[in-house]
Amino acid sequence: MMGPKQEAQAALFYEFSLEEHVPQDHLLRSIERHLDLSGIRGYLSDFYSHTGRPSVDPELMIRMLLVGYCFGIRSERRLCEEVHLNLAYRWFCSLDLTDRLPDHSTFSKNRHGRFRESELLRHVFETTVAQCIAEGLVSGQRMAIDASLIEAEATKQHSASQEEWDAAQIDAQTAPRAVRKYLETLDEAAFGAASPVKPKFISYSDPASQWTAAHKAPAFFAYSDNYLIDTDHSVIVDVEATRSIRQAEVGSTKTMLDRVKKRFDLHPERLIADTAYGSAPMLGWLVDRGIDPHIPVIDKAGRPDGTWSRTDFEWDAENDQYICPEGHALKQFRRNYSDPNRGLSGKGTARYRALKLTCQACPSKAKCCPNTDARKITREEHEDARQIARDIAKTRQYKVSMKLRKKVEMLFAHLKRILGLGRLRLRGPCGANDEFLLAATAQNLRKLAKIFPAPQQMRTA
Numbered sequence: 001m002m003g004p005k006q007e008a009q010a011a012l013f014y015e016f017s018l019e020e021h022v023p024q025d026h027l028l029r030s031i032e033r034h035l036d037l038s039g040i041r042g043y044l045s046d047f048y049s050h051t052g053r054p055s056v057d058p059e060l061m062i063r064m065l066l067v068g069y070c071f072g073i074r075s076e077r078r079l080c081e082e083v084h085l086n087l088a089y090r091w092f093c094s095l096d097l098t099d100r101l102p103d104h105s106t107f108s109k110n111r112h113g114r115f116r117e118s119e120l121l122r123h124v125f126e127t128t129v130a131q132c133i134a135e136g137l138v139s140g141q142r143m144a145i146d147a148s149l150i151e152a153e154a155t156k157q158h159s160a161s162q163e164e165w166d167a168a169q170i171d172a173q174t175a176p177r178a179v180r181k182y183l184e185t186l187d188e189a190a191f192g193a194a195s196p197v198k199p200k201f202i203s204y205s206d207p208a209s210q211w212t213a214a215h216k217a218p219a220f221f222a223y224s225d226n227y228l229i230d231t232d233h234s235v236i237v238d239v240e241a242t243r244s245i246r247q248a249e250v251g252s253t254k255t256m257l258d259r260v261k262k263r264f265d266l267h268p269e270r271l272i273a274d275t276a277y278g279s280a281p282m283l284g285w286l287v288d289r290g291i292d293p294h295i296p297v298i299d300k301a302g303r304p305d306g307t308w309s310r311t312d313f314e315w316d317a318e319n320d321q322y323i324c325p326e327g328h329a330l331k332q333f334r335r336n337y338s339d340p341n342r343g344l345s346g347k348g349t350a351r352y353r354a355l356k357l358t359c360q361a362c363p364s365k366a367k368c369c370p371n372t373d374a375r376k377i378t379r380e381e382h383e384d385a386r387q388i389a390r391d392i393a394k395t396r397q398y399k400v401s402m403k404l405r406k407k408v409e410m411l412f413a414h415l416k417r418i419l420g421l422g423r424l425r426l427r428g429p430c431g432a433n434d435e436f437l438l439a440a441t442a443q444n445l446r447k448l449a450k451i452f453p454a455p456q457q458m459r460t461a
């Protein structure tokens with residue numbers, strides 16, 4: 001039997017409990033268990049005036065932003081509409097049915113003001129990392145690092161070539177905020193000073209973003225989102241925004257490893273990364289700190305003509321010499337010099353030479369040095385660290401590490417596909433940093449919620 005037609009009836013009084021209407025297995029119920037924002041008001045107290053009109057509760061704004069990043073709603077205007085309409089979002093933000101929401105412009109004012117000055121978003125992110133550590137999800141023994149390109153809020157149509165940009169007279173006082181931030185961060189390795197190479201195009205709307213391309217795809221303006229994760233449960237232990245150039249991404253590794261050591265006393269036994277991180281200085285830096293580099297070495301020693309490469313020669317550290325396959329020594333010096341730096345090239349590369357007479361009479365000369373009188377071999381700075389990385393690459397643990405490395409890529413895939421962060425909404429280095437911090441916080445909270453879901457009981461008010 002067909003029931004009566006549904007008619008809207010304006011009731012005078014409702015008995016309504018948000019608590020009862022939010023499903024027990026809702027993601028936000030599990031996130032609520034692990035979110036500790038109790039320290040926010042104390043953390044921000046120095047950034048608020050003690051007089052004047054009361055502000056919007058900062059905890060409410062952070063809760064709303066976390067709802068947005070957990071469910072892929074990054075427009076603050078739309079976020080206000082969604083929280084207004086969605087009961088679960090209201091419940092999470094401790095808003096009753098009749099409570100008014102802050103205006104969307106409040107977020108922008110706070111983001112550019114006290115949130116940024118106080119580094120509140122980093123504080124919230126680190127609170128979730130501390131929670132993951134407390135729950136036993138982070139051992140700190142094996143960490144992996146990687147970077148992913150995130151498209152910036154900038155287009156080619158509104159950009160200039162390097163020459164046009166240099167010729168333009170930019171007044172830092174009247175320039176847009178993103179341009180001012182670009183000028184302020186030019187001397188930072190993460191944004192301007194990591195590489196002397198000038199970009200091909202510079203965006204007028206977000207000049208700190210990098211004109212770049214991945215996997216031979218069309219180029220676009222982007223920032224790099226750098227994640228340092230603990231591979232036990234793929235918890236993001238640190239995050240950093242940089243320009244999308246390799247030097248800046250690799251430089252962020254040092255920043256993040258130093259920071260997790262300082263903040264959480266985490267010092268990994270091994271660091272897992274791809275070839276981009278396998279430069280000699282990076283490997284040397286890791287080995288100096290007692291971290292095993294599970295990283296493919298960037299090695300250009302191979303020879304395209306099929307003659308013996310450096311790896312065919314044995315290194316004799318005790319006597320500072322190489323031994324060739326025929327058993328002869330290649331030395332840096334045949335005499336003793338008082339200057340220990342003598343013989344080094346400008347980049348700290350040392351050259352080892354065989355004796356001309358020995359090579360001339362050698363039966364293997366055609367396989368070794370067919371076009372020169374005697375064989376020469378160069379030894380890069382940090383070659384010991386490179387050799388350690390090469391030796392690690394032969395072990396079984398290294399194979400395991402290469403599988404674990406995929407966990408960072410999975411997090412980036414989740415970030416783009418599920419959280420919808422394929423393109424930034426905010427401009428400038430600080431805007432990118434804010435978005436990456438909020439997204440990483442949301443990913444860690446979702447991880448905690450998945451591993452430790454809320455028990456099926458009601459929250460006490």
Ligand code: SF4
Nearest residue numbers: 324354359362368375
């Ligand atoms: S050519 Fe010289 S360096 Fe090469 S194998 Fe013969 S002796 Fe050794």
